[in-house]
Amino acid sequence: MEDSLLYPVINNYRSDQKLDGLWNFKFDPTSVGGQKGWQNGFSDGIEMPVPASFNDFFTDKDAREYTGDFWYSKSFFLPTYFEGQDIQIRFGAATHRAVVFVNGQEIRSHEGGFLPFTAEVSDAVKFGKENVVSIKINNELHRDALPAGDTLKLKNGKRAVNPFFDFYNYSGLNRSVHLLALPKDHITDYSTTYDVSDDQATVHYNITANTEADFKVNLVDENGKVAATSEGQSGDLTVTNPILWNVRDAHLYTIMIDLVKDGQTLDEYSDEIGLRTIEIKGHEILVNHKSVYLRGFGRHEDSIYAGRAFDLNVERRDMNLMKWIGANSFRSSHYPYDEQVYKFADREGILVIDEVPAVGFKMAAASFLGGLDQSFFDGEWVTELYKKHIDQVRDMIKRDKNHPSVLAWSLCNEPDTSTDAAVPYFTKLFNDSVNLDPEKRPRTFTLNEDDTFEKSKCKQFPDFFLLNRYPGWYHKWGYEISDGEAGLRAELDEWKKSDIDKPVVFSEYGADTEPGLHKLPSIMWSEEYQIELLEMFNRVFDSYDFIRGEQPWNLADFQTVEGNMRVNGNKKGLFTRDRQPKAAAFYLRKRWNKLPLNYKAGQ
C-alpha cells in the first residue's frame, strides 16, 4: 500500500507517541546482523540518541567514518486500548536505505535518507506487551542512488564514502520516530489549490482515504471562527474578506477534515494552510499576484554533536537569524528538510524552494583534482538512478505540497547539463513530474559554472532559473575579482539578449571566511573579503532586471568531507556553525532591510 505521508497529529481518533530517546546501536561491517538475529533486538549495543547522526558522538575515526550496515533497536509497550486500530511506525528519515523489523518480522524496506516512511505493523505487534522494533540501515553512497557518490574499499579492508558533493555524509535516524495508532478507516491524504482576490479566496480541496466514506470539511480562522464549510471528497471552501498568507506576513487557517460513515465520525485530520497563489509571469515571481524579490540563503541541516539531526533549538535560532537579517526565503539545499522546518516557514511567512536530494550528478564532482571526463548521464547507472529520483520527487511533493511556504520544487542541484545525454533524462523528469503537484508550482534546478548560458543544453526545462556562480572564489579570486565580475556580466548579457522571459535567482555565491580573520587590504578567507565579494555580486544583481532573487551560500558554516579545500568544513556561512554573525551578516542586513519586497516589480 502507498505510504500516507501526512504529518502525525493527536486527536480523538488518532494517537502519536514519539519513540525518540536512546536506542541500542551496533555497526554490522560484515552484514551478519540478520544471521545473528538482530532483527529480534539486541542489548549488547551502545546507547545512541534518536534523532541524531551517529558520527560525531564517537571519538575514534573508524567509528565516525563508518560506512556500511548498522542497526538500531528499541522496545516499546503497546497498550491494549490500541487493539483494533491501525498501528504504524513512522520514520522521519533513515540515511540512506533501511529495512524495518518488528518482533523479528521483516515489515518493509525504504530507499532515500531524507523523506519519511511508515511501516504498517498491526499484524506484527502484541497488544498489552513489550514489542521490539529493529531497523537495519545502510549509509553507502552509489552512483545509482541519491545523493550520488561512490563507496570505496580501502586497502585495510574498511569502507569509505567518496561523495560527489561536499556536505558530510551524516548518517542514522536523523529525524523523529513516531508510533501511530489510527482508526481502521482513515484519511490518507489531502491537497488544496487556491484562487484569491482582495475580497474573496476559494480553497479547492481533495481528500483521499483508505475507504469509501462521506467527508465534512471546515475551514477555521486564526480566532477559531468557522470561515467556510463544505461536504464531499472534493469541493470548495469560499472565504469572504480572507486574510491572505503573505511573505513575511503569514496568516494561517486550519482545515479540519472529518471522515464520516453512516452518520458517525470515524477519523479526523486537521492541518494549518495559507490562502495564497504562486505564479511565474515573465520575469516576475508572484505571490497573490504581487511581485516578490527573493532574499535568503541556501542552508543545511547541520549542527555540532547531532550532525544532520533535526534540532528544534537550532531551527528556532536559524529562523530568528533569517528574520534578523531580513531574509524572506531559503532553499532546502540539498534535500527535503524535517517537516517542522516547513511548519516554521509557514508561520513566519518565509518562502521555501524545496529540493530533492539529487546532488552530485556530475562526474567532475567525483574527483576535484583530475575530474573524470565522462558525462554523468551516459553512465550505466542512470536507469536505476532515475527510478529513485522520480520516486523521491514524488514523495517530496506528496509530503510538502500543503505548505503555503513552498514556492517551488528544485529537482536537482548542479547536474551536468552540458552534454546531450542530459536532455532525455531531464525531458523525462520534467514530464513525469508535471502533474504531481495539484498547485502546479514552478519546477527548476540549479545550474553551476560548468552550465553557463552558452553551455547548458537544458535551459528549456526550468520555469525559472537558479544559478550557482563562484567568480571571486573558485575562479578569478582575490585581486582578480574584477575579472570575475566582468565574466559574470558577460554571461548575464547573454541571458539578457536571449528570448528567455523567465526570472533568474542566484541560488549560490560566496567566499569561505574564517571568522575573526581581519586584514586590510583584504585577502581571501578574511571577513573583509567576504563583504567585498557580496558587494560585487550585489552590484551585478542591481544591474539586471531579470534577476529576481539572491540567496548567498550559506546561512551558516557546515561540516564537509575532509579535503585540501576545506579547513574543518565549508566556511561560506554568513553565520558561524554555532550561529553567530560574521561581519558580512551586518552588511547584508543593511541591504536586505532596505530592499522593498517587490524590488524590480514591473521592470
Ligand code: CKX
Ligand atoms: N555548490 C562549485 C554546491 C554546494 C557546495 C558549494 C561550495 C558548491 C560550489 C560549486 O553544495 O557547498 O563548494 O561551496
